[in-house]
Amino acid sequence: MARTGRRPGNVDTRAQILAVARAHFAELGYDGVSLRGIARTAGVDPALLHHYFAGKSALFAEVMQLPVDPAVALPMALRGPLEGLGERLVRFFLGLWESPDTRPQMLTWFRSSLATEEGAQRLREFVTREVLSRVIAAVPAEQRSPRRTALVGAHLAGLGVGRYLIRLGPLAEATVDQLVADVGPVLQHYLIAPLPDEDGLA
Amino acid sequence: MARTGRRPGNVDTRAQILAVARAHFAELGYDGVSLRGIARTAGVDPALLHHYFAGKSALFAEVMQLPVDPAVALPMALRGPLEGLGERLVRFFLGLWESPDTRPQMLTWFRSSLATEEGAQRLREFVTREVLSRVIAAVPAEQRSPRRTALVGAHLAGLGVGRYLIRLGPLAEATVDQLVADVGPVLQHYLIAPLPDEDGLA
Known part of the structure; x- marks a missing residue:
């Protein structure tokens, strides 16, 4: 299906894949999209799509103009000793907002995701599959809790909303280091510490 | 504008416009709503809608008669022993969302507040003046921190976003009691516990 005249590196082909991907994500949400379906609609060979985009999350990141692809950036942010996990997470998250280059992208992403049911579904599926799954995998198996991990996501979302939207x-004026010191231990508590009512059910 | 010629039927018309506006705001967010569309759904002339409400923001302000007046409800929610403050706060906040009667109002309020700079400003001023000021006043003077109190607000906002938007x-499926048990101690930590880098500067 890689048709005549289309060479790898063809700007038009890449743009066309992105246009199709944008429509598919908007229509089907994150989970409903397949790279094969995008390639078919765009009329390109799936191998060519993979030549341009490392995977679904990379394609989504480009369509949504996210600052990073979590499949690439999160493993780097999560790497390190367990006891610093909460602080590394909040520092990574704040870093996405702090750069003048990427803050507009984060603002747009948050606003569009919260504005409509479709946006919320897309965010829910993307965050569940590409973000929270990686965060929880950084915790020892016997201490994992999907609910507490989701609370980490909720707290970070609230921090983004409170400081940047x-x-x-007091949040807008705080330094990143202050917020890392405040919030990091709380995320660590959610991620690691067993809570009184937690016995593996959540 | 309360003119002599007004018939009792006008009260119903006004209430009907408000009911339609509430549904439209909840469904479409703030930007997606048009007064023309509300008038059409309500079956009234747009000029009549303008007779009752100065504009979209005026109509929104009336629709957003929030589920409670914080000047009345917050002192009740905050009253009690200091050690239960965090749990009472999160239970109060979740209560605003849990009722089918008030959840649409909360959804609309959040969505519209996050969609635009104007909405963000309105929310910021309202929360700072009417909510956080009352919360911090419930903490002993020597343990008050505007930044940690703002983090309480940010965490609750994130909980609302994560569970309801x-x-x-895992957050949507949790019971209120589970979330109170999870989040209450964290709010208590922010409100009361001195943090290592806190020395009255924040």
């Missing part, structure tokens, strides 16, 4: 004064 | 599976 709503800009509550 | 994005509907992350």
